[in-house]
Amino acid sequence: MDSGSHISDAILEKDVTLTLAFKLRSLLTARGLSVVMTRDSDAATAPNSPNALTLDDRAGIANHAHPVACLLLHATAAGNGVHLYSSELDPTTGEPLANPWLTAQAPWVTQSQRLQKQLALALTRANVPLVLSRASVRPVDSLTCPALVVELAPEGTDLSSLTDADYQQRVAEAIATALIFWKNQAQPPDRLAATPAATSSTPAVQP
């Protein structure tokens, strides 16, 4: 069971992120993109296994899909609007760093920061309050794709806006618009540029 945190007595993070992920998947699928989600129900388990997916399992699923973008969806009661975080790793273009799994994102950091700006523009146009920063949130540093943590906070001070369908739809539409635009811009890092299948038109979403 992926419980996430308790945003309030009546609101669970897992419910908010799953609802937002469904909205996002519908919008992206309708525009011709295929979406890989690491869970689409309450429980996140590996295929043919009762064991819950670990964060590393989720990163593996995303990496195998060679997506144009990876989004890690979270929700919080703190602040307002949408918080966009890219990896804290320093960008590299050379060989993998000392611990390849925990620094796999490093060659993609520059792309992730460009994607962050694209999403920020779209959300600003949708009049959604915004926070941009960098953070080390598992498993973003292990993703081999442009990756962002998208944290949904209340629209104002009212916590119940987190479950407001109109607010979630507005955020999902802004993100979907940015991802459609991003699909044609995504480039693999220099080190992987020679690999023909380095990217595909598949956003991966981790609610």
Added chain:
Amino acid sequence: MISRHQRILFWCLILCVVGMGLVLFLERKHARDRVIALGDATPIDAPYTDTQSITLDLANDADGTITAATRPIALPDEVTARARALLEHLLAEYAMPGSTHPLQSGAAVDDVFLLPLPVVGHTIDTTAHTNASGGSSTIPVAADPSSPQPQSPGGELAVINLRSSFVNAHPSGVEVESLTLLSIIGTLHANIPQIEQVRFLVDGQPRETLAGHADLLRTYPSRDTTVQAALPDVTP
């Protein structure tokens, strides 16, 4: 002939003399113990320096920033005790009413260990003879080239062992969790410059995240986090 009254008086005086002698003997013993105790130099508390101005990197949830603030604090001389006391002071600030980054009060840091970089392991020396007590000697193992390396001679890795009671009560959210970690890292960087890298444990064990978001498995470089917390511009 001595009268009966005089004999009674005599024995009463004898009793008084013996009693006073006993009291004097016990008082002298107590006085000697007190003097010995005063002369005992064994430390009971860690040696503290005089109060000095210490920089704390304080988090602010309202704008997601870390701001350096100075506080007059007396800290121990010994560096690991100093690091632990420093973090206890920092986290105690967050438990005070009106905190800009409210956290639960109570003990948060169990221990802080400082390890010289690169971290060197030990293995049993199979070439050495078993000693008289049946134990075996150990020898250092060459440092793994992929392990954290020092940026300068004398660089150290700080391993901060947090209490699970603190971690389990920590508010959940990317920003609030990241600010706690950045605040800790920035405060150590500002006051103990030989710390180059920071790792976290919870009750002595590795844990994936602080409260579901911020990564506790990675090694964080020690740096000035007041600069890092500045948000990039967004131009619509």
